[in-house]
Amino acid sequence: MSSIDLDIRVIPPSEKHPAIFRTFDALSAGEAFTLINDHDPFPLRRQFEATRAGKFKWTYVEEGPAVWRVLIAKNEA
Amino acid sequence: MKLSLSTAAAPGVALDTLDMACRARGIDGLEIVIEAGDDLEALTARARASGVRFVALRADHFEDPDALARASSELAVPLSIPLGALSGSSLPDVARVFADKGGTLLIGFGTDFDQVVALTGALRNAGNPPSVGLAWELRPSSDNLEASGAVLLAARELLRLVRLYGGGPEQRDQDGRGVGPLFVDLAISGYSGPIVMTPSRSEGLPRWTEWLSSRKSAGCGAGHPAGQHEVDVRNVEPRDRLGTILGAFRALPRGATLQITLDHDPSCMYYALEDSEPAGTFAFRKIGDGPKVWHAEVTKT
Numbered sequence: 001m002s003s004i005d006l007d008i009r010v011i012p013p014s015e016k017h018p019a020i021f022r023t024f025d026a027l028s029a030g031e032a033f034t035l036i037n038d039h040d041p042f043p044l045r046r047q048f049e050a051t052r053a054g055k056f057k058w059t060y061v062e063e064g065p066a067v068w069r070v071l072i073a074k075n076e077a
Numbered sequence: 078m079k080l081s082l083s084t085a086a087a088p089g090v091a092l093d094t095l096d097m098a099c100r101a102r103g104i105d106g107l108e109i110v111i112e113a114g115d116d117l118e119a120l121t122a123r124a125r126a127s128g129v130r131f132v133a134l135r136a137d138h139f140e141d142p143d144a145l146a147r148a149s150s151e152l153a154v155p156l157s158i159p160l161g162a163l164s165g166s167s168l169p170d171v172a173r174v175f176a177d178k179g180g181t182l183l184i185g186f187g188t189d190f191d192q193v194v195a196l197t198g199a200l201r202n203a204g205n206p207p208s209v210g211l212a213w214e215l216r217p218s219s220d221n222l223e224a225s226g227a228v229l230l231a232a233r234e235l236l237r238l239v240r241l242y243g244g245g246p247e248q249r250d251q252d253g254r255g256v257g258p259l260f261v262d263l264a265i266s267g268y269s270g271p272i273v274m275t276p277s278r279s280e281g282l283p284r285w286t287e288w289l290s291s292r293k294s295a296g297c298g299a300g301h302p303a304g305q306h307e308v309d310v311r312n313v314e315p316r317d318r319l320g321t322i323l324g325a326f327r328a329l330p331r332g333a334t335l336q337i338t339l340d341h342d343p344s345c346m347y348y349a350l351e352d353s354e355p356a357g358t359f360a361f362r363k364i365g366d367g368p369k370v371w372h373a374e375v376t377k378t
Contacts, residue, residue: 005078006264009103010244010272013315013341014367015257022261033264036078038103039316046348066103 004033020044024056024072032073034061040068048072078268079105081132083275086245086285096129098289106132108240108273109152113137117144121151132271133183133212133238138162142174149180155237157183157212160196168199172206183212183237188220193231200235210237215259217243218277222255229262237270239263244274246288247281249311249340252369309338311370319349326350326359326375334376342366343373350375 006023008016023033035041045058055075062069082104087095095107107129111117124131134156136145149156163171163184175182186193193211200209211232215225229236243251276285308325310318318339326335337343347361357378364372 003269004264004267005269006260007078007080007272008260009080010241010248010274011257011260012248012252012254013311013339014252014369016315017342017345019257019261022258023264026261026265036080039319042352043319043345043349046352047345050348066101 004031005036006033007036009036009038017044017047020072021051024048024052024074027074029074029077032057032071035068035070035072037068037070038066040064041070078264079132079271081106081108081271081273082245083108083110083135083240083273085110086274086276086282087289088282092124092127092129095289096127098292101292102289104274106130106271108133108135108271108275111136111145111148117141117148121148124152133157133273135240136162139166142166142171143178146175146178146180146182149175149182150178155181155183155210155212157185157238157240159185159214160192168203168209169206172203172209175208176206181208181210181237183210185212185214185240186232187214188216188222188225188228190224190227190231193228197231197235205235209235211235212238212240215239215241215243216277217241217251217254217256217259222259225255225259226262229259229266233266233268236268238273239268239270240273240275242275242277244272245276246284247277252340306333307336307338311338311340319346322346322375323349323353326354326377329377331377334374337373337375339371339373340369341371343371346373 006020008019011019020035027033048056057073057075059071061071082099084095084107099107109124109131111134131152131154133154134148134152136156136158139158139162145156171182184196186196213232213236276282308321310321313321322337329335343363350359350361360376360378362374364374
Protein backbone atom coordinates (compact mmCIF):
# COMPACT_ATOMS: atom_id res chain seq x y z
CA MET A 1 0.00 0.00 0.00
CA SER A 2 1.33 3.45 -0.86
CA SER A 3 1.57 5.98 1.95
CA ILE A 4 -0.85 8.87 2.33
CA ASP A 5 0.81 12.26 2.82
CA LEU A 6 -1.34 15.32 3.40
CA ASP A 7 0.64 18.55 3.29
CA ILE A 8 -1.67 21.26 4.59
CA ARG A 9 0.79 24.09 4.07
CA VAL A 10 -0.68 24.84 0.63
CA ILE A 11 -4.33 24.54 1.68
CA PRO A 12 -6.21 27.81 2.45
CA PRO A 13 -6.77 28.37 6.21
CA SER A 14 -10.52 27.74 6.28
CA GLU A 15 -10.04 24.41 4.45
CA LYS A 16 -7.11 22.99 6.46
CA HIS A 17 -9.00 21.33 9.31
CA PRO A 18 -11.89 20.08 7.15
CA ALA A 19 -9.25 18.51 4.82
CA ILE A 20 -7.57 16.73 7.74
CA PHE A 21 -10.80 15.31 9.16
CA ARG A 22 -11.94 14.33 5.68
CA THR A 23 -8.71 12.40 5.09
CA PHE A 24 -8.94 10.69 8.49
CA ASP A 25 -12.59 9.78 7.96
CA ALA A 26 -11.72 8.24 4.58
CA LEU A 27 -9.17 5.85 6.13
CA SER A 28 -10.03 2.22 6.79
CA ALA A 29 -9.42 0.87 10.29
CA GLY A 30 -5.71 0.19 10.70
CA GLU A 31 -4.68 2.71 8.01
CA ALA A 32 -2.75 5.92 8.70
CA PHE A 33 -1.79 9.17 7.02
CA THR A 34 1.04 11.61 7.58
CA LEU A 35 0.03 15.18 8.29
CA ILE A 36 2.65 17.75 7.27
CA ASN A 37 2.48 21.29 8.63
CA ASP A 38 4.66 24.33 9.37
CA HIS A 39 3.78 24.42 13.07
CA ASP A 40 2.89 22.03 15.86
CA PRO A 41 -0.71 20.97 15.24
CA PHE A 42 -1.39 20.20 18.93
CA PRO A 43 -4.72 22.13 19.04
CA LEU A 44 -5.89 19.77 16.35
CA ARG A 45 -4.94 16.81 18.52
CA ARG A 46 -7.27 18.15 21.22
CA GLN A 47 -9.96 18.53 18.61
CA PHE A 48 -9.44 14.90 17.55
CA GLU A 49 -9.75 13.90 21.22
CA ALA A 50 -12.99 15.84 21.52
CA THR A 51 -14.58 14.56 18.32
CA ARG A 52 -12.95 11.18 17.64
CA ALA A 53 -11.97 9.95 21.08
CA GLY A 54 -10.42 6.48 21.14
CA LYS A 55 -10.49 6.25 17.34
CA PHE A 56 -7.04 7.57 16.49
CA LYS A 57 -3.38 7.28 17.37
CA TRP A 58 -1.16 10.35 17.15
CA THR A 59 2.60 9.91 16.66
CA TYR A 60 5.03 12.75 16.03
CA VAL A 61 7.50 11.82 13.29
CA GLU A 62 9.22 15.21 13.01
CA GLU A 63 8.89 18.12 15.44
CA GLY A 64 10.11 21.35 13.90
CA PRO A 65 11.66 23.75 13.79
CA ALA A 66 10.42 24.31 10.23
CA VAL A 67 8.28 21.23 9.58
CA TRP A 68 6.07 19.02 11.73
CA ARG A 69 5.05 15.53 10.62
CA VAL A 70 2.44 13.56 12.51
CA LEU A 71 1.37 10.02 11.73
CA ILE A 72 -2.35 9.85 12.45
CA ALA A 73 -3.66 6.29 12.45
CA LYS A 74 -7.22 5.05 12.61
CA ASN A 75 -7.53 2.42 15.30
CA GLU A 76 -8.85 -1.05 14.55
CA ALA A 77 -12.53 -1.14 15.39
CA MET B 78 4.48 14.89 -1.08
CA LYS B 79 7.51 17.09 -1.41
CA LEU B 80 6.73 20.77 -1.05
CA SER B 81 8.85 22.64 -3.58
CA LEU B 82 9.30 26.10 -4.97
CA SER B 83 9.72 27.29 -8.53
CA THR B 84 12.62 29.65 -9.20
CA ALA B 85 9.96 31.78 -10.95
CA ALA B 86 9.04 32.93 -7.41
CA ALA B 87 12.39 34.69 -7.09
CA PRO B 88 13.83 35.60 -10.49
CA GLY B 89 17.47 36.60 -10.40
CA VAL B 90 18.07 35.26 -6.89
CA ALA B 91 21.11 32.97 -6.57
CA LEU B 92 20.21 29.29 -6.15
CA ASP B 93 21.97 28.88 -2.80
CA THR B 94 20.29 32.01 -1.37
CA LEU B 95 16.92 30.69 -2.47
CA ASP B 96 17.74 27.28 -1.03
CA MET B 97 18.46 28.84 2.37
CA ALA B 98 15.13 30.68 2.36
CA CYS B 99 13.44 27.39 1.45
CA ARG B 100 15.14 25.49 4.27
CA ALA B 101 13.98 28.11 6.81
CA ARG B 102 10.44 27.40 5.61
CA GLY B 103 10.80 23.65 5.49
CA ILE B 104 10.49 23.54 1.68
CA ASP B 105 12.07 20.38 0.31
CA GLY B 106 13.53 21.54 -2.98
CA LEU B 107 13.55 23.80 -6.01
CA GLU B 108 12.27 23.60 -9.55
CA ILE B 109 14.54 25.45 -11.97
CA VAL B 110 12.81 27.37 -14.72
CA ILE B 111 14.90 27.43 -17.90
CA GLU B 112 14.52 30.80 -19.60
CA ALA B 113 14.84 31.36 -23.34
CA GLY B 114 18.51 31.99 -24.13
CA ASP B 115 19.84 30.21 -21.02
CA ASP B 116 23.09 28.31 -21.60
CA LEU B 117 21.87 24.89 -20.52
CA GLU B 118 25.29 23.38 -19.99
CA ALA B 119 26.43 26.27 -17.79
CA LEU B 120 23.12 26.20 -15.90
CA THR B 121 23.45 22.48 -15.24
CA ALA B 122 27.05 22.83 -14.09
CA ARG B 123 26.15 25.71 -11.76
CA ALA B 124 23.19 23.82 -10.35
CA ARG B 125 25.29 20.71 -9.71
CA ALA B 126 28.03 22.70 -8.02
CA SER B 127 25.56 24.55 -5.75
CA GLY B 128 24.66 21.50 -3.67
CA VAL B 129 21.05 22.73 -3.68
CA ARG B 130 18.20 20.20 -3.60
CA PHE B 131 16.29 20.11 -6.90
CA VAL B 132 13.06 18.36 -7.73
CA ALA B 133 12.55 19.29 -11.37
CA LEU B 134 13.43 21.41 -14.37
CA ARG B 135 10.86 23.34 -16.35
CA ALA B 136 11.15 24.66 -19.88
CA ASP B 137 8.40 26.33 -21.87
CA HIS B 138 9.99 25.68 -25.29
CA PHE B 139 11.17 22.45 -26.81
CA GLU B 140 13.78 23.67 -29.26
CA ASP B 141 16.70 21.42 -28.35
CA PRO B 142 15.34 18.11 -27.03
CA ASP B 143 18.82 16.56 -26.78
CA ALA B 144 20.16 19.32 -24.55
CA LEU B 145 17.03 19.28 -22.37
CA ALA B 146 17.22 15.51 -21.99
CA ARG B 147 20.89 15.76 -21.05
CA ALA B 148 20.14 18.43 -18.41
CA SER B 149 17.43 16.21 -16.92
CA SER B 150 19.83 13.29 -16.82
CA GLU B 151 22.75 15.23 -15.32
CA LEU B 152 20.66 16.76 -12.55
CA ALA B 153 18.77 13.48 -12.06
CA VAL B 154 15.42 15.28 -12.06
CA PRO B 155 12.55 15.23 -14.57
CA LEU B 156 12.09 18.05 -17.05
CA SER B 157 8.59 19.32 -17.75
CA ILE B 158 7.28 20.89 -20.93
CA PRO B 159 3.74 22.17 -21.52
CA LEU B 160 1.73 19.94 -23.86
CA GLY B 161 1.36 22.82 -26.35
CA ALA B 162 5.14 23.13 -26.77
CA LEU B 163 5.30 19.52 -27.99
CA SER B 164 2.92 19.96 -30.90
CA GLY B 165 4.59 18.74 -34.06
CA SER B 166 6.94 16.40 -32.17
CA SER B 167 6.43 12.67 -32.35
CA LEU B 168 5.84 11.21 -28.92
CA PRO B 169 7.78 7.97 -29.53
CA ASP B 170 10.75 9.98 -30.92
CA VAL B 171 10.78 12.34 -27.95
CA ALA B 172 10.50 9.42 -25.53
CA ARG B 173 13.48 7.77 -27.23
CA VAL B 174 15.63 10.91 -26.95
CA PHE B 175 14.99 11.07 -23.20
CA ALA B 176 15.47 7.32 -22.75
CA ASP B 177 18.80 7.44 -24.65
CA LYS B 178 20.12 10.28 -22.51
CA GLY B 179 18.80 8.83 -19.26
CA GLY B 180 16.44 11.74 -18.61
CA THR B 181 12.73 11.94 -17.83
CA LEU B 182 10.22 14.11 -19.66
CA LEU B 183 7.03 15.28 -17.99
CA ILE B 184 4.25 16.58 -20.20
CA GLY B 185 2.32 19.45 -18.59
CA PHE B 186 -1.47 19.25 -18.83
CA GLY B 187 -4.26 21.46 -17.49
CA THR B 188 -7.30 20.66 -15.34
CA ASP B 189 -9.17 19.42 -18.40
CA PHE B 190 -10.56 15.90 -18.45
CA ASP B 191 -10.76 15.56 -22.25
CA GLN B 192 -7.18 16.77 -22.61
CA VAL B 193 -5.78 14.34 -20.04
CA VAL B 194 -7.71 11.41 -21.50
CA ALA B 195 -6.35 12.22 -24.99
CA LEU B 196 -2.84 12.53 -23.57
CA THR B 197 -2.87 9.28 -21.59
CA GLY B 198 -4.35 7.58 -24.68
CA ALA B 199 -1.48 8.87 -26.86
CA LEU B 200 1.05 7.64 -24.31
CA ARG B 201 -0.62 4.25 -24.16
CA ASN B 202 -0.43 4.02 -27.98
CA ALA B 203 3.29 4.81 -27.71
CA GLY B 204 3.65 1.86 -25.32
CA ASN B 205 3.76 3.97 -22.12
CA PRO B 206 7.50 4.73 -22.38
CA PRO B 207 9.05 4.85 -18.88
CA SER B 208 10.98 8.01 -19.82
CA VAL B 209 7.73 10.02 -20.02
CA GLY B 210 5.33 11.06 -17.28
CA LEU B 211 2.79 13.79 -16.59
CA ALA B 212 2.90 17.14 -14.78
CA TRP B 213 -0.37 18.73 -13.67
CA GLU B 214 -0.53 22.48 -14.20
CA LEU B 215 -2.99 23.40 -11.48
CA ARG B 216 -4.39 26.94 -11.50
CA PRO B 217 -6.95 27.18 -8.70
CA SER B 218 -7.62 30.86 -9.42
CA SER B 219 -8.96 30.12 -12.89
CA ASP B 220 -9.48 26.33 -13.16
CA ASN B 221 -12.83 24.73 -12.49
CA LEU B 222 -11.74 22.23 -9.84
CA GLU B 223 -15.10 20.47 -9.78
CA ALA B 224 -13.70 18.17 -12.47
CA SER B 225 -10.39 17.68 -10.66
CA GLY B 226 -11.33 14.28 -9.18
CA ALA B 227 -11.89 12.84 -12.67
CA VAL B 228 -8.69 14.45 -13.97
CA LEU B 229 -6.74 12.94 -11.08
CA LEU B 230 -8.22 9.51 -11.70
CA ALA B 231 -7.25 9.66 -15.39
CA ALA B 232 -3.72 10.98 -14.77
CA ARG B 233 -2.91 9.16 -11.53
CA GLU B 234 -0.71 6.33 -12.82
CA LEU B 235 1.52 8.70 -14.79
CA LEU B 236 1.41 11.74 -12.51
CA ARG B 237 4.93 12.70 -11.38
CA LEU B 238 4.59 16.40 -10.53
CA VAL B 239 1.91 18.91 -9.52
CA ARG B 240 2.66 22.53 -10.26
CA LEU B 241 0.43 24.65 -8.08
CA TYR B 242 0.00 28.21 -9.31
CA GLY B 243 -0.49 29.49 -5.80
CA GLY B 244 0.36 28.39 -2.28
CA GLY B 245 2.92 30.44 -0.33
CA PRO B 246 1.63 34.00 0.09
CA GLU B 247 -1.28 33.23 -2.26
CA GLN B 248 -2.69 30.49 -0.05
CA ARG B 249 -5.50 32.68 1.27
CA ASP B 250 -6.48 34.01 -2.18
CA GLN B 251 -7.57 30.51 -3.15
CA ASP B 252 -10.00 30.03 -0.32
CA GLY B 253 -13.16 28.26 -1.44
CA ARG B 254 -11.76 27.32 -4.86
CA GLY B 255 -11.56 23.59 -4.10
CA VAL B 256 -7.87 23.31 -3.18
CA GLY B 257 -8.57 21.56 0.14
CA PRO B 258 -10.73 18.75 -1.27
CA LEU B 259 -8.34 18.28 -4.23
CA PHE B 260 -5.32 17.85 -1.95
CA VAL B 261 -7.26 15.33 0.11
CA ASP B 262 -7.96 13.37 -3.10
CA LEU B 263 -4.29 13.62 -4.10
CA ALA B 264 -3.18 12.36 -0.68
CA ILE B 265 -5.65 9.46 -0.67
CA SER B 266 -4.59 8.51 -4.22
CA GLY B 267 -1.11 7.92 -2.77
CA TYR B 268 0.54 10.76 -4.70
CA SER B 269 3.97 11.30 -3.19
CA GLY B 270 5.71 13.49 -5.78
CA PRO B 271 6.55 17.18 -5.64
CA ILE B 272 4.05 20.00 -5.26
CA VAL B 273 5.78 22.95 -6.91
CA MET B 274 4.52 26.31 -5.70
CA THR B 275 4.65 28.89 -8.50
CA PRO B 276 3.43 32.52 -8.51
CA SER B 277 0.14 32.68 -10.41
CA ARG B 278 0.84 36.19 -11.75
CA SER B 279 4.07 38.10 -12.24
CA GLU B 280 2.44 41.18 -10.64
CA GLY B 281 2.31 39.15 -7.43
CA LEU B 282 6.09 38.70 -7.22
CA PRO B 283 6.71 41.32 -4.50
CA ARG B 284 4.52 39.26 -2.13
CA TRP B 285 6.60 36.17 -2.84
CA THR B 286 9.81 38.10 -2.21
CA GLU B 287 8.45 39.31 1.10
CA TRP B 288 7.16 35.86 2.03
CA LEU B 289 10.49 34.23 1.27
CA SER B 290 12.57 36.76 3.16
CA SER B 291 10.26 37.04 6.17
CA ARG B 292 11.57 33.90 7.81
CA LYS B 293 15.34 33.82 7.97
CA SER B 294 15.28 31.28 10.74
CA ALA B 295 12.55 29.20 12.24
CA GLY B 296 10.62 30.34 15.27
CA CYS B 297 7.63 32.41 16.23
CA GLY B 298 7.95 35.83 14.68
CA ALA B 299 4.83 37.42 16.11
CA GLY B 300 5.40 40.06 18.69
CA HIS B 301 2.25 41.53 20.11
CA PRO B 302 1.56 44.92 21.69
CA ALA B 303 -0.03 44.62 25.12
CA GLY B 304 -3.33 46.26 25.97
CA GLN B 305 -5.07 45.49 22.70
CA HIS B 306 -8.55 43.99 22.97
CA GLU B 307 -9.00 43.08 19.34
CA VAL B 308 -6.90 40.89 17.08
CA ASP B 309 -7.48 40.11 13.44
CA VAL B 310 -5.19 37.23 12.50
CA ARG B 311 -6.35 36.84 8.91
CA ASN B 312 -3.15 38.42 7.66
CA VAL B 313 -0.97 36.60 10.17
CA GLU B 314 0.72 33.46 8.90
CA PRO B 315 -1.01 30.32 10.18
CA ARG B 316 2.02 29.27 12.22
CA ASP B 317 2.09 32.60 14.09
CA ARG B 318 -1.63 32.88 14.79
CA LEU B 319 -1.79 31.01 18.05
CA GLY B 320 1.18 32.95 19.46
CA THR B 321 -0.50 36.22 18.48
CA ILE B 322 -3.79 35.29 20.16
CA LEU B 323 -2.15 33.89 23.30
CA GLY B 324 0.04 36.99 23.60
CA ALA B 325 -2.98 39.28 23.39
CA PHE B 326 -4.97 37.12 25.83
CA ARG B 327 -2.19 37.04 28.41
CA ALA B 328 -1.87 40.82 28.27
CA LEU B 329 -5.60 41.26 29.07
CA PRO B 330 -6.63 42.51 32.51
CA ARG B 331 -9.09 40.27 34.38
CA GLY B 332 -12.64 40.74 33.29
CA ALA B 333 -11.64 42.05 29.85
CA THR B 334 -12.64 40.42 26.58
CA LEU B 335 -10.52 39.84 23.51
CA GLN B 336 -12.30 39.95 20.13
CA ILE B 337 -10.71 37.65 17.57
CA THR B 338 -11.28 37.69 13.81
CA LEU B 339 -10.17 34.70 11.75
CA ASP B 340 -10.61 33.12 8.34
CA HIS B 341 -11.15 29.63 9.71
CA ASP B 342 -13.23 27.91 12.36
CA PRO B 343 -11.86 29.11 15.74
CA SER B 344 -12.59 25.83 17.55
CA CYS B 345 -8.91 24.89 17.42
CA MET B 346 -8.09 28.12 19.29
CA TYR B 347 -10.40 27.02 22.10
CA TYR B 348 -8.51 23.73 22.39
CA ALA B 349 -5.17 25.54 22.29
CA LEU B 350 -6.25 27.87 25.12
CA GLU B 351 -7.51 24.93 27.11
CA ASP B 352 -4.14 23.28 26.66
CA SER B 353 -1.96 26.22 27.59
CA GLU B 354 -3.98 28.28 30.13
CA PRO B 355 -4.91 27.20 33.67
CA ALA B 356 -8.43 25.78 33.94
CA GLY B 357 -11.11 28.34 34.75
CA THR B 358 -9.12 31.39 33.66
CA PHE B 359 -10.99 32.03 30.42
CA ALA B 360 -14.42 31.87 28.81
CA PHE B 361 -14.55 31.24 25.06
CA ARG B 362 -17.43 32.04 22.75
CA LYS B 363 -17.57 31.38 19.03
CA ILE B 364 -19.68 33.91 17.14
CA GLY B 365 -21.17 33.01 13.76
CA ASP B 366 -19.98 30.21 11.53
CA GLY B 367 -18.14 31.31 8.40
CA PRO B 368 -17.95 30.53 5.60
CA LYS B 369 -15.34 33.25 5.02
CA VAL B 370 -14.97 35.07 8.33
CA TRP B 371 -15.31 33.83 11.89
CA HIS B 372 -15.30 35.71 15.18
CA ALA B 373 -14.64 34.56 18.70
CA GLU B 374 -14.48 36.22 22.10
CA VAL B 375 -12.23 35.20 24.94
CA THR B 376 -12.88 36.72 28.35
CA LYS B 377 -10.30 36.52 31.10
CA THR B 378 -12.11 35.38 34.24
